[in-house]
Structure formats: structure tokens, C-alpha cells
Amino acid sequence: MESTFNRATNFVTRSRVWRSFFRHGMPDNEMDRSLVMTTNIFFHLHPVKVNRRSLRVTYSFGLGIISAILFLTLTVTGVLLMFYYVPATTLAYSTMKDLQTTIPLGQLARNMHRWSAHLMVLAVILHMVRVFYTGAYKPPREFNWLVGVVLLLLTLGASFTGYLLPWDQLSYWAITVGTNIASYAPVLGSTARSILLGGSEVGQNTLIRFYALHVIIIPLGLILLISLHLWRVRKDGGLAGQEIPEERLEIASLKE
Amino acid sequence: MTVAKTTSDSKVSRRQFIGYAWAVAVIALFAQAAGALYQFVQPIVQAGGFGGKVNAGNVNEFAVDTVSTVREMHGFVSRVEPQGALTMSWTCTHLGCTVPWVESEKQFHCPCHGSLYNTKGEVTGGPAPRPLDLYPSEVVGDELVVDTSQTIQRTKFDQSQITPFPKGA
Amino acid sequence: MAAEIKDQKTENIFPSAPTKTYQLMELVRGTSPMANKGPDNTVFSFPVVALIEVLLLLGTTLLVFVFSLLRNAPLEDIANPTVTTNPAKAPWYFVGLQELLEHMHPLVAGVLIPSVLVLFLVVIPYLDNDRTGAGRWFTSQRGRRITLLSAIYAVIVMPLLIVLDNTFNLREMLRGVAPELISQIILPGLIITLAAWLPMLILLRWKPTMREVILCLFTVMFVSAIVLTLSGFLFRGPGFKLYLPWAMPGGYNPLSGL
Numbered sequence: 001m002e003s004t005f006n007r008a009t010n011f012v013t014r015s016r017v018w019r020s021f022f023r024h025g026m027p028d029n030e031m032d033r034s035l036v037m038t039t040n041i042f043f044h045l046h047p048v049k050v051n052r053r054s055l056r057v058t059y060s061f062g063l064g065i066i067s068a069i070l071f072l073t074l075t076v077t078g079v080l081l082m083f084y085y086v087p088a089t090t091l092a093y094s095t096m097k098d099l100q101t102t103i104p105l106g107q108l109a110r111n112m113h114r115w116s117a118h119l120m121v122l123a124v125i126l127h128m129v130r131v132f133y134t135g136a137y138k139p140p141r142e143f144n145w146l147v148g149v150v151l152l153l154l155t156l157g158a159s160f161t162g163y164l165l166p167w168d169q170l171s172y173w174a175i176t177v178g179t180n181i182a183s184y185a186p187v188l189g190s191t192a193r194s195i196l197l198g199g200s201e202v203g204q205n206t207l208i209r210f211y212a213l214h215v216i217i218i219p220l221g222l223i224l225l226i227s228l229h230l231w232r233v234r235k236d237g238g239l240a241g242q243e244i245p246e247e248r249l250e251i252a253s254l255k256e
Numbered sequence: 257m258t259v260a261k262t263t264s265d266s267k268v269s270r271r272q273f274i275g276y277a278w279a280v281a282v283i284a285l286f287a288q289a290a291g292a293l294y295q296f297v298q299p300i301v302q303a304g305g306f307g308g309k310v311n312a313g314n315v316n317e318f319a320v321d322t323v324s325t326v327r328e329m330h331g332f333v334s335r336v337e338p339q340g341a342l343t344m345s346w347t348c349t350h351l352g353c354t355v356p357w358v359e360s361e362k363q364f365h366c367p368c369h370g371s372l373y374n375t376k377g378e379v380t381g382g383p384a385p386r387p388l389d390l391y392p393s394e395v396v397g398d399e400l401v402v403d404t405s406q407t408i409q410r411t412k413f414d415q416s417q418i419t420p421f422p423k424g425a
Numbered sequence: 426m427a428a429e430i431k432d433q434k435t436e437n438i439f440p441s442a443p444t445k446t447y448q449l450m451e452l453v454r455g456t457s458p459m460a461n462k463g464p465d466n467t468v469f470s471f472p473v474v475a476l477i478e479v480l481l482l483l484g485t486t487l488l489v490f491v492f493s494l495l496r497n498a499p500l501e502d503i504a505n506p507t508v509t510t511n512p513a514k515a516p517w518y519f520v521g522l523q524e525l526l527e528h529m530h531p532l533v534a535g536v537l538i539p540s541v542l543v544l545f546l547v548v549i550p551y552l553d554n555d556r557t558g559a560g561r562w563f564t565s566q567r568g569r570r571i572t573l574l575s576a577i578y579a580v581i582v583m584p585l586l587i588v589l590d591n592t593f594n595l596r597e598m599l600r601g602v603a604p605e606l607i608s609q610i611i612l613p614g615l616i617i618t619l620a621a622w623l624p625m626l627i628l629l630r631w632k633p634t635m636r637e638v639i640l641c642l643f644t645v646m647f648v649s650a651i652v653l654t655l656s657g658f659l660f661r662g663p664g665f666k667l668y669l670p671w672a673m674p675g676g677y678n679p680l681s682g683l
Contacts, residue, residue: 134562
């Protein structure tokens with residue numbers, strides 16, 4: 001039995017087809033574990049080896065990864081919602097009602113999208129706070145901190161534009177108040193507001209503009225900058241937490 | 257035969273000049289694209305309905321010292337005195353919420369941030385920075401016609417803002 | 426003494442000869458010939474990191490999934506431009522700004538303060554470019570103390586300012602007395618700037634490093650943002666007036682607007 005299984009796996013993994021897909025063998029030895037990281041696009045953002053110190057939960061709390069995971073969840077559930085949602089003032093609300101009442105698991109998809117969105121804003125903020133307090137923005141990571149600040153703003157933008165889409169009282173007045181704040185900015189304020197709203201008040205033009213921003217423009221920006229952000233983490237030497245060797249830390253705390 | 261060398265005192269060589277010309281052309285191209293985008297995203301101005309001239313009703317419907325909410329004009333007709341009335345927008349000057357007339361309090365009370373306005377639209381409390389905006393209006397025959405295509409911002413109430421009503425109204 | 430023993434050991438392994446221009450300097454225990462590095466403390470990313478990521482993925486998704494089963498996303502009545510909900514609140518992450526708007530002119534609360542905060546975030550790594558302590562929570566014990574004290578300061582002062590302005594409202598007291606420029610822009614702007622920089626006056630006597638200055642400012646900013654958000658989200662009821670979250674009039678539930 002064992003040998004049949006082994007033969008079958010060997011037949012598959014040694015076939016030309018399999019080997020054209022994967023450029024590494026079973027990652028049970030150091031060579032193949034390195035090759036996994038260098039030859040696989042999904043793994044190549046990781047270094048081949050990581051410092052144990054940067055893996056400690058109390059150092060990073062995994063907040064950056066959690067933010068990225070939530071972005072993934074939001075993409076999946078968001079695409080599902082797009083199957084039914086219509087960004088028209090006459091239809092938007094009724095499609096929301098349909099999602100909640102008639103479409104199987106529509107309510108669940110909407111719930112997951114909503115709660116993931118809130119959680120992502122929270123995770124991104126906490127991630128920034130963690131990076132700040134651990135001093136991980138210091139050289140050579142200054143630029144990546146800037147990318148992070150832009151990512152925070154984009155996350156807020158994605159959440160804010162999504163807030164209008166259900167077209168209920170909650171969203172309508174939140175966006176009315178929110179965009180009116182922008183109009184107080186000198187010079188650019190009222191122009192920016194009317195371009196954002198596509199008019200002088202929140203209406204059909206606003207809904208379709210926010211929809212375009214929410215489902216494509218901001219997500220594309222996020223994907224671009226998340227890639228840059230992760231790439232820079234790698235290029236700047238991984239997490240900052242690994243940099244001080246253990247014994248120097250002890251000496252430093254003794255001095256105090 | 258010797259090739260005649262072009263001599264010039266110019267500090268910019270021919271290569272540099274062409275390089276600069278390219279750079280300027282590329283920048284101009286992007287500027288043009290940005291300008292085009294700016295024009296593209298400008299809102300469309302819609303005609304008809306709210307945004308045009310709205311008939312608020314017969315002047316006799318607006319009794320002295322009352323405030324009437326007129327949905328079609330997105331605002332109020334406030335008959336502050338027998339001689340005429342103010343035609344005001346219902347949009348809060350603070351952050352754009354719709355301000356309702358609260359009959360029990362005899363004032364406009366914004367639910368968003370608690371701005372208060374009196375019957376003349378003057379701010380009596382809360383964060384609103386200026387009185388309620390006005391619509392230009394006139395009495396045609398016995399009908400009050402309000403031009404909702406524009407609002408007039410004001411810093412304080414004065415007598416000239418009142419649209420005069422015909423005698424006996 | 427120790428040096429002599431070590432020398433003896435290297436001498437045994439690789440005797441130095443006067444004719445050679447090179448010699449064995451030191452013996453180091455390790456698996457790689459890298460110099461000037463601490464002991465190797467690394468593991469292969471595969472499968473450890475991959476496993477951590479899969480666990481985080483499962484955990485996060487499970488959390489969101491279970492919460493979605495328990496609690497439905499809110500959907501109020503269809504949007505109606507003629508009726509404003511009471512209260513009308515922004516999404517929770519902007520409610521802190523809305524709370525600020527309650528106390529001063531929108532130009533200050535909605536434009537100036539957010540711009541200054543974003544600008545502050547942007548310049549942090551360029552103000553503090555000293556690499557010592559990178560990767561260490563709060564950099565040092567002193568940094569930890571400064572952070573804690575700044576947080577306590579903000580937790581006390583910010584609610585105090587909110588309640589104070591709610592009771593003795595600057596705008597209403599100065600209405601008709603001073604122009605709006607003073608009562609709504611200059612005075613609140615000064616108060617909030619002063620509140621943010623006050624801990625700095627004490628900190629400056631400790632001869633702080635740039636990192637410690639920024640620790641203090643960031644903490645005051647972050648904790649104030651939390652206080653303002655909580656105040657706007659939980660304590661503001663109908664008419665955006667202050668109430669206790671469990672004693673809201675008209676059955677308003679502050680959690681319903683999530």
C-alpha cells in the first residue's frame with residue numbers, strides 16, 4: 001500500500017508536467033526549502049531564512065499580515081457582492097434588501113464584507129502604532145513608513161467610499177457630513193468636493209463615482225502599494241525586531 | 257578636406273537641447289492629460305426640477321409669523337413680517353445636514369451638530385458659521401416663485417433680504 | 426589570563442611561523458564563516474513562516490465568519506435627503522473628527538488638524554533618524570516611562586477639555602462678544618496646540634532625545650484620537666449631545682451605527 005502510494009506520488013512529481021510547474025523538490029531539505037522561496041512567486045516575498053526574534057508574537061502581533069489577509073477577504077466578499085449590487089439610487093437599496101432576504105448567504109457575504117472592513121481599518125491603525133512604538137520606521141525604513149501612511153489613507157478612503165453604497169440613511173448622512181468637511185479646505189475645498197460628489201449634493205453621480213473608486217481605483221492603488229510595501233520590508237532587511245542581538249539588549253537594560 | 261566645426265558659445269549642446277525638448281514635451285503631455293482628466297470629472301449641470309425656478313405657492317398660504325417648509329424648493333418660507341417673507345435653504349451652513357423647523361421650539365434645530373437658527377435664519381447657537389442661505393425669489397401675480405439655481409450666502413440678516421409681498425396678502 | 430589560554434590553543438592548532446604573513450587569529454564556534462555577526466539565530470522560512478501565515482489566515486477568517494453569523498451589518502431606511510437622522514454620525518474612524526467639529530470651526534477641526542497630523546506622521550522618520558533602539562518597543566525603559574506618562578496625561582486632559590467645553594461653551598459665551606475668528610478658530614486652535622505641547626515643557630527638562638520627543642507627541646496624538654473617537658461614538662446621542670452610553674434618550678443605541 002505504502003509503496004503504491006509512493007510510486008504514485010513519484011510518478012506525478014517526477015513527470016515533466018509537474019516539473020514544469022514547480023522548480024523545486026519536496027521542501028524537506030535545506031536546498032529545496034531555499035528554492036521554494038526563490039522560485040515560487042507566492043513565497044518569494046519571504047527571505048529564505050528569518051530571524052527567530054522577528055517571529056515573536058509580542059514583537060509584531062502579526063498585524064501587517066492580518067491587514068493583508070483582511071484585504072484578501074474583502075476582495076473575495078466584495079466581488080461576490082458585485083454580482084448583485086447595482087450602483088443606482090433607485091436600485092441600490094433594494095439590491096441590499098435582496099442580499100439580506102432572498103439571495104442565499106447574501107446576508108453572510110455582506111456581513112463579512114462589512115466587519116472585515118471595520119477590522120481592516122483597526123488592524124492597519126494598530127499596525128502603524130506597533131511600527132511606531134518599536135521604532136521600525138528608522139533608517140533605512142523611512143520610505144516604507146511613508147508608503148504605510150499612504151496605505152492607511154487609502155484604507156480609510158476605501159472604507160469611506162464603501163460606506164455610501166448601501167444608500168440608506170446611515171450612509172447618506174455620513175457621506176454628506178464627511179464631504180462637507182472637505183469643502184472648508186481653503187482654495188481647493190469646494191472644487192474637490194464637487195468633483196468627488198459629481199454635483200453640489202450627494203446623489204446619483206456621487207453613488208457611481210464612489211462605486212468606481214471603491215471597487216477599482218482604490219483597490220488597484222492598494223494592491224500596487226501593498227506590493228511595494230512588502231517588497232521594501234524585504235529589501236530593507238526584514239523586520240526591525242531582529243537587529244539587536246540578545247546580549248546587547250541585556251547590557252542595554254542593565255545600564256538603565 | 258577638413259570638416260568645418262560648428263562653433264558656438266551656447267552652454268547647451270545640441271544633444272542636451274534635444275533632451276530638454278523631449279523632457280518638456282513629455283511634461284506637457286502629462287499636463288494635458290491631467291487637464292483633460294480634470295475636465296472629465298467635472299460634474300454635469302442638470303436642468304429642470306430642483307435647481308430651476310420653483311413655485312412655492314400662493315402668498316396667502318404663508319401666514320404672518322409662521323415658517324412653512326416647501327419640499328420642492330428644499331427650503332423654507334418664513335413670513336417674518338406682514339410686508340414680506342424670507343426664502344431660505346434648508347441646508348445647514350455647518351456641514352450640510354437638512355435643518356428641520358421645530359415648531360415646539362420655535363426655531364430651526366439641526367440634528368447633526370446642534371446648530372440653532374431663529375426665524376430670520378440667524379445663528380443663535382451651535383457651530384454654524386453663518387445664517388441659513390437665501391434663495392432669490394419674487395412674487396408673480398399671487399404666486400411666490402423661488403429661483404433654486406443659486407443660493408445667496410449672507411453674514412447677517414438685513415431688511416433688504418425680505419421678498420416684499422403685495423398689500424393685503 | 427584568558428587571552429593567554431586562547432593564544433595557547435590557537436598556537437597548538439596553527440603554529441605561527443615567522444615566515445608566514447598570515448596567522449590564525451581566533452577560534453569561533455559556528456556553522457558559517459560569517460564574521461562580526463552574533464550567533465546564527467535564524468530558521469528556514471519554509472515551513473515556519475508559511476505555517477504562521479496559514480494560521481493567521483484561518484484565525485482571522487474564522488473570527489470574521491463567526492462574528493458575521495452573530496451580528497448583522499446595519500441597514501437603515503432608504504436614503505432620504507429631506508430628513509436628517511438624529512444623530513447623524515460619521516463612520517467610527519471619523520467620529521473623532523466629528524467630536525472635534527463640535528468644539529471648533531470646521532476649518533480647524535476638519536482641515537487644519539487632520540492635515541497637521543498626517544504631515545506629522547510623514548515627517549516622523551526624517552526627524553528621528555537615529556538608528557539606536559530600532560526594533561525595540563519604546564526604545565528604552567525611559568521611553569516606556571515617557572510613553573506611559575504621556576498616555577496618562579492625554580487620558581486625563583482630553584475628556585476634561587471635552588466636558589469643560591460642553592459645560593462652559595467657548596463659542597456660546599463669546600457669541601456676539603468676540604468675532605468667530607477668535608472664538609472658533611484662534612482660541613480653540615491655541616488650546617489644542619497648548620494641550621498637545623504641554624507635556625513637552627516637562628519633558629524638555631529631562632534633555633530628551635528626538636525619539637523621546639516624538640514618542641511623547643505621538644502618544645498624546647494617538648490617545649487623544651482614541652478619547653475623541655470613544656466620546657463621539659459612545660457618548661454622543663440625539664442632537665450630538667453628551668449622554669451616558671447606557672442612558673441614551675429615545676432608545677438610541679450608539680452601537681447601531683457601526
